[in-house]
Amino acid sequence: MKEKAEIREQLQAPDSRDLRIGVYVCHCGKNIGGTVDCVKVAEHARDLPGVVLAKDSLYTCSEPGQEQIKADIKEQKLNRVVVASCTPRLHEPTFRAACEAAGLNPYLLEMANIREHCSWVHLHDKEAATEKAKDLVSMAVSRAARLAPQVELTVPVTRKAMVIGGGVAGIQAALDMADAGYHVYLVERSGSIGGRMAQLDKTFPTMDCSICILAPKMSEVGRHPNIELLTLSEVKSVSGYIGNFNVEVLKKARYVSKECTSCGDCIQVCPQLAPDEFNAGLSIRHAIYIPFAQAVPSTFLIDMGQCLNNQGIVACDRCFQACSHKCIDFSQRDQIIEIEVGTIVVATGVDVYDPTALTELGYGKFPNVITTLEFERLINAGGPSSGELIRPSDRRRPSKVAFLQCIGSRSKRSNPYCSNVCCMNTIKDALLIREHWPETEIYVFYIDIRAFGKGFEDLFRRARREGVIFIRGIPGEIIEDINTGDVTLLGENTLLGEQYRYSMDMVILSVGIKPRRDSEDIQRLLNLSTDTDGFYMEAHPKLRPVDTTTGGVFLAGAAEGPKDIKDSVTQASAAASRANILMSRGEVRVPALTSRIDPDKCTACGLCARVCPYHAIQGSKEQGYYRVIEAACQGCGACVPECRFEAIDQTHFTEAQIVSQIDSVLANDPHEKIVAFACNWCSYAGADFAGVSRLQYPHNVRIIRTMCSARVSPAWIERALLKGVGAVLVSGCHPADCHYNNANQNTARRVERFWKRMERIGINKDRLRLAWVSAAEGAQFARVIEEMEAGLQKLSPRQISQDAEKLRKSLVKKSETT
Amino acid sequence: MTTIKLWKFFAREDLYECYQCARCTGSCPAMEVAPAFGPRETILKCLNVGHEKVVQDERIWLCCTCNVCEDRCPQKIPISDLLVALRNSAARRGNIPGRLVMAIELLAKTGRSMIVHQLDEMRAHHGLAPLPPAPVEEIRAILEKTGLREVVEF
Numbered sequence: 008m009k010e011k012a013e014i015r016e017q018l019q020a021p022d023s024r025d026l027r028i029g030v031y032v033c034h035c036g037k038n039i040g041g042t043v044d045c046v047k048v049a050e051h052a053r054d055l056p057g058v059v060l061a062k063d064s065l066y067t068c069s070e071p072g073q074e075q076i077k078a079d080i081k082e083q084k085l086n087r088v089v090v091a092s093c094t095p096r097l098h099e100p101t102f103r104a105a106c107e108a109a110g111l112n113p114y115l116l117e118m119a120n121i122r123e124h125c126s127w128v129h130l131h132d133k134e135a136a137t138e139k140a141k142d143l144v145s146m147a148v149s150r151a152a153r154l155a156p157q158v159e160l161t162v163p164v165t166r167k168a169m170v171i172g173g174g175v176a177g178i179q180a181a182l183d184m185a186d187a188g189y190h191v192y193l194v195e196r197s198g199s200i201g202g203r204m205a206q207l208d209k210t211f212p213t214m215d216c217s218i219c220i221l222a223p224k225m226s227e228v229g230r231h232p233n234i235e236l237l238t239l240s241e242v243k244s245v246s247g248y249i250g251n252f253n254v255e256v257l258k259k260a261r262y263v264s265k266e267c268t269s270c271g272d273c274i275q276v277c278p279q280l281a282p283d284e285f286n287a288g289l290s291i292r293h294a295i296y297i298p299f300a301q302a303v304p305s306t307f308l309i310d311m312g313q314c315l316n317n318q319g320i321v322a323c324d325r326c327f328q329a330c331s332h333k334c335i336d337f338s339q340r341d342q343i344i345e346i347e348v349g350t351i352v353v354a355t356g357v358d359v360y361d362p363t364a365l366t367e368l369g370y371g372k373f374p375n376v377i378t379t380l381e382f383e384r385l386i387n388a389g390g391p392s393s394g395e396l397i398r399p400s401d402r403r404r405p406s407k408v409a410f411l412q413c414i415g416s417r418s419k420r421s422n423p424y425c426s427n428v429c430c431m432n433t434i435k436d437a438l439l440i441r442e443h444w445p446e447t448e449i450y451v452f453y454i455d456i457r458a459f460g461k462g463f464e465d466l467f468r469r470a471r472r473e474g475v476i477f478i479r480g481i482p483g484e485i486i487e488d489i490n491t492g493d494v495t496l497l498g499e500n501t502l503l504g505e506q507y508r509y510s511m512d513m514v515i516l517s518v519g520i521k522p523r524r525d526s527e528d529i530q531r532l533l534n535l536s537t538d539t540d541g542f543y544m545e546a547h548p549k550l551r552p553v554d555t556t557t558g559g560v561f562l563a564g565a566a567e568g569p570k571d572i573k574d575s576v577t578q579a580s581a582a583a584s585r586a587n588i589l590m591s592r593g594e595v596r597v598p599a600l601t602s603r604i605d606p607d608k609c610t611a612c613g614l615c616a617r618v619c620p621y622h623a624i625q626g627s628k629e630q631g632y633y634r635v636i637e638a639a640c641q642g643c644g645a646c647v648p649e650c651r652f653e654a655i656d657q658t659h660f661t662e663a664q665i666v667s668q669i670d671s672v673l674a675n676d677p678h679e680k681i682v683a684f685a686c687n688w689c690s691y692a693g694a695d696f697a698g699v700s701r702l703q704y705p706h707n708v709r710i711i712r713t714m715c716s717a718r719v720s721p722a723w724i725e726r727a728l729l730k731g732v733g734a735v736l737v738s739g740c741h742p743a744d745c746h747y748n749n750a751n752q753n754t755a756r757r758v759e760r761f762w763k764r765m766e767r768i769g770i771n772k773d774r775l776r777l778a779w780v781s782a783a784e785g786a787q788f789a790r791v792i793e794e795m796e797a798g799l800q801k802l803s804p805r806q807i808s809q810d811a812e813k814l815r816k817s818l819v820k821k822s823e824t825t
Numbered sequence: 826m827t828t829i830k831l832w833k834f835f836a837r838e839d840l841y842e843c844y845q846c847a848r849c850t851g852s853c854p855a856m857e858v859a860p861a862f863g864p865r866e867t868i869l870k871c872l873n874v875g876h877e878k879v880v881q882d883e884r885i886w887l888c889c890t891c892n893v894c895e896d897r898c899p900q901k902i903p904i905s906d907l908l909v910a911l912r913n914s915a916a917r918r919g920n921i922p923g924r925l926v927m928a929i930e931l932l933a934k935t936g937r938s939m940i941v942h943q944l945d946e947m948r949a950h951h952g953l954a955p956l957p958p959a960p961v962e963e964i965r966a967i968l969e970k971t972g973l974r975e976v977v978e979f
């Protein structure tokens with residue numbers, strides 16, 4: 008029974024008699040102060056219950072700003088601190104640290120987001136923004152009054168890491184962590200590490216031979232004692248949390264053992280052929296093959312899809328017979344390997360845009376229209392033409408070639424963003440042609456040339472000096488002469504305002520790069536967010552550029568956004584160093600956000616255990632109550648609304664705290680307001696993004712943060728409606744992107760039930776809205792609020808109070824029947 | 826004559842999406858006959874010198890609404906909507922080329938926009954029956970309905 012007593016003690020409400028709250032309203036220079044009257048907001052705060060001092064300051068996050076808070080905690084004996092400033096997603100750690108330094112438990116800090124959620128989104132209505140800021144501060148003060156000190160749990164960090172993806176970024180990250188002394192599992196899907204860089208001939212801006220600088224790094228990975236290389240492997244499942252991930256890796260059978268000396272005797276006899284992926288399909292390989300000469304591991308493999316033995320019986324054993332080392336083993340099977348790691352680096356890289364859809368360019372139809380990736384292989388000494396510049400239709404050397412820029416990039420018909428590498432890649436390719444086949448005429452058709460990096464402009468200048476012709480204006484159409492295979496480009500030179508018609512021997516489409524086709528798989532497995540372009544999203548674009556919102560998971564390379572090799576490597580080293588910090592410390596504090604069950608109220612019905620996405624709730628009828636396993640609980644709060652006996656509550660997001668926020672919002676003019684519940688990871692971040700993008704939306708919305716939308720209790724919606732709120736928004740991550748293992752299924756289920764109830768009682772259903780808003784969808788958030796406001800405009804205060812009356816009556820009826 | 830609000834029929838913000846890549850002009854058949862006319866220039870002029878100037882330029886009537894530009898535009902700008910809106914605006918201001926006015930008058934009177942005298946002879950030569958008479962009344966009704974009378978007398 009000692010356990011029961013302990014739980015009860017933890018649930019004790021804080022003593023609220025001697026509240027001493029300090030409120031700090033930040034101007035953030037002109038960011039807040041330019042729109043919100045911070046002096047007035049501080050004045051307003053001074054009169055709120057429990058507040059002993061309220062100050063406005065120019066930059067609260069600055070050293071003097073923080074020192075002020077620390078001094079006040081000590082001298083004025085503050086026991087709660089409220090900072091009204093930017094989003095807590097930015098500076099909560101800063102102010103928590105300041106509190107802690109002054110001896111105040113960091114969980115006694117509360118923030119009001121008056122920048123992203125207020126000044127930035129109501130730039131043109133200073134009065135309304137000031138009123139809103141007052142409301143947000145009132146909400147924060149009432150929540151602060153109900154905060155309790157918390158002690159964070161410390162969990163050990165497994166000193167092993169996993170890198171997913173073996174391109175140049177994954178290679179660098181793996182080497183950096185392995186060199187620091189940690190065991191690294193490098194999981195690569197294909198038969199060899201190397202990624203895109205292995206396919207390139209030279210690299211801009213230095214014109215180094217790509218494989219020559221990459222191969223030594225690849226072999227280092229191969230022989231590093233701390234690196235375990237898993238090729239032909241994919242991550243199948245991930246469970247656990249920061250410092251303690253359990254990963255299941257599917258390692259596909261290679262059918263050739265490590266003893267392979269890559270002599271290639273088997274290739275001669277294999278009857279089965281397939282397009283060679285490494286050469287971008289420009290040549291043919293056998294069913295048994297090695298991806299490329301410098302591959303690591305340097306072991307051959309059998310592509311079972313192509314092998315004659317793919318039906319499970321040995322119909323062909325020619326390679327087996329030809330192999331003098333007897334390395335071929337048809338009995339090998341795919342295996343699932345279970346791996347425990349503390350940190351994960353995602354470096355899955357990019358796909359290349361396929362221009363077939365742009366039919367006017369004739370790619371796929373005209374043999375002499377190729378992509379830059381195909382060109383890289385074409386002029387590579389290890390490529391299909393052994394490095395000879397030839398055109399596909401007749402293997403003749405082209406004397407006039409054209410590059411077309413921005414193919415598949417910067418367009419609403421394909422990818423909207425700039426792919427970042429194709430301008431420089433074209434200039435590099437043009438110079439390579441100049442160097443080896445100087446008599447070739449080279450034309451580059453472009454919209455803008457983006458030569459922004461170190462050494463880039465130099466290269467661009469060199470290309471111009473060496474006679475590469477740059478023409479502004481992308482051809483609208485390419486036509487082919489079927490007799491000669493030559494292609495004619497029709498277009499307009501925008502700088503001359505003249506039409507052109509150029510006949511070329513060969514056209515090279517400078518294709519963009521895009522997120523991996525299946526990048527969603529990794530995204531779901533690791534609960535990552537993606538930006539609007541589909542690349543993995545960093546925790547903060549400036550200050551945490553390699554972290555993700557999932558603790559212990561880091562990003563490296565082009566998977567995070569289009570970038571060149573240098574940036575990929577830089578980012579990989581950064582990601583490795585972030586992971587190394589965690590591993591070298593060996594332990595990490597997890598936020599105190601877990602749920603707790605009051606054993607006295609628990610009837611052991613077990614409903615909560617059924618919704619917990621982490622199986623963190625255990626108990627039985629026999630035991631008489633259920634309890635939360637703290638180390639397993641991730642703090643989504645999905646279980647809390649499920650309990651009919653009010654036996655569960657979530658630490659730091661308690662019923663009392665959130666209800667006080669709702670009450671505070673609705674204390675005046677409730678029918679004009681929209682209460683929006685937003686989950687921390689997606690929707691709250693989405694609303695932040697709307698602020699960062701300065702999207703303007705109606706000012707009557709008040710956002711209340713929960714960790715997961717599944718924490719939102721129907722009782723809160725009910726309470727808000729009873730109090731005459733205008734409308735309620737429940738928002739969370741898109742269904743499959745939930746940061747808590749699809750806990751938001753519960754959100755949808757509960758809101759749908761509430762809608763049914765509203766329908767039954769005769770309340771306008773539109774007053775409760777459910778919206779999925781990702782962290783990148785600021786515009787979506789603004790749109791939803793605008794739509795809700797438009798709906799609200801159609802309602803009279805009378806209708807709203809009538810609805811509240813209907814709801815009240817239905818509740819009376821319900822309590823009479825039970 | 827009444828003028829119409831151009832930007833009611835074409836979202837002005839769409840103009841700002843254009844980055845002058847010239848894919849449209851590169852595929853524009855009208856550009857073949859009239860250099861320096863094309864969707865790209867039209868958009869640029871709307872942005873830089875204002876549509877007031879653009880609607881005075883007779884070359885906007887060269888667009889044959891083939892829609893190729895729109896098909897190729899990477900920014901999905903509804904270019905033919907723009908050109909239709911510009912021509913409507915120009916028409917209301919009385920900026921219609923004379924030969925077009927003549928064609929409309931002819932269409933209203935005869936049901937045909939051009940008269941080819943040897944047509945029946947040619948058809949007979951190929952063993953085809955003479956053309957049936959054009960449904961003049963129906964065509965006039967349609968022309969009325971489009972509001973064309975506000976711009977052209979017929």
Ligand SMILES: Cc1cc2nc3c(=O)[nH]c(=O)nc-3n(C[C@H](O)[C@H](O)[C@H](O)COP(=O)(O)OP(=O)(O)OC[C@H]3O[C@@H](n4cnc5c(N)ncnc54)[C@H](O)[C@@H]3O)c2cc1C
Nearest residue numbers: 172174175176196202203210211355356357564565571572
């Ligand atoms: C045509 C072209 C030319 C270029 N030229 C240059 C140049 O000259 N200079 C320059 O600096 N940059 C150049 N770049 C850019 C350069 O290729 C990239 O910066 C670099 O490849 C990014 O490295 P990465 O490791 O992030 O990704 P990638 O090279 O794409 O490697 C990713 C790796 O992850 C593996 N993988 C993917 N998904 C999974 C999964 N789910 N599980 C396991 N493994 C997975 C892939 O098989 C691959 O091996 C060029 C790009 C292109 C397309």
Ligand code: SF4
Nearest residue numbers: 277295314315323326
């Ligand atoms: S067994 Fe398969 S891989 Fe080996 S030679 Fe035959 S077809 Fe090729």
Ligand code: SF4
Nearest residue numbers: 413416425426429430
């Ligand atoms: S890098 Fe150059 S070619 Fe590539 S999308 Fe950007 S502007 Fe276009």
Ligand code: SF4
Nearest residue numbers: 619640641643644646
């Ligand atoms: S449902 Fe969420 S909050 Fe409740 S115990 Fe499970 S993980 Fe913890």
Ligand code: SF4
Nearest residue numbers: 843845846847849898
């Ligand atoms: S194709 Fe579209 S974006 Fe390009 S110039 Fe024409 S209108 Fe502008």
